Amino acid sequence: MAHDGAHRNDQPLLEPTLESIPIERPAPTPERPQGLSLDRGYDSPPMHALAIKHGYTPHIRARGEEIKLKASTPGWRARRWVVEATHSWLNRNRGILIRWCKKDENHLALLQLAAGLIAFKKAHRALLAATQPG
DSSP, X not given: OOOOOTXXXXXXXHHHHHHXXXXXXXXXXXXXXXXXXXXXXXXXXXXXXHHHHTTOEEEEOOTTHHHHHHHHXXXXXXXXXXXXXXXXXXXXXXXXXXXXXXXXXXHHHHHHXXXXXXXXXXXXXXXXXXXXXX
């Protein structure tokens, strides 16, 4: 898992992040391409090329494009909502929100623990919902 301090540029972390994905994903096809939603900070030719190199179709909104879509399309939502929700879930853990750990290994351990807890809670809720009568 690639990580760095809060006030660092995200672009150098894109390649290590894409290379560290632990789950084998299906090969993209023309019928089922695999998208990669990124924010405007990644809107540069090298970042587009990197996403394509890893088999993703980059979805990077240009400046002002999102505002125009919101204004012209009722009910339109940004594609990156899942990422923002995940960040919100992670930020509920104070040890991650305010980085108290000086060692990278300890901070990474907290990130992994928080991600595991989030996944467990989501799976537990889904299981409860599936077993509830009615």
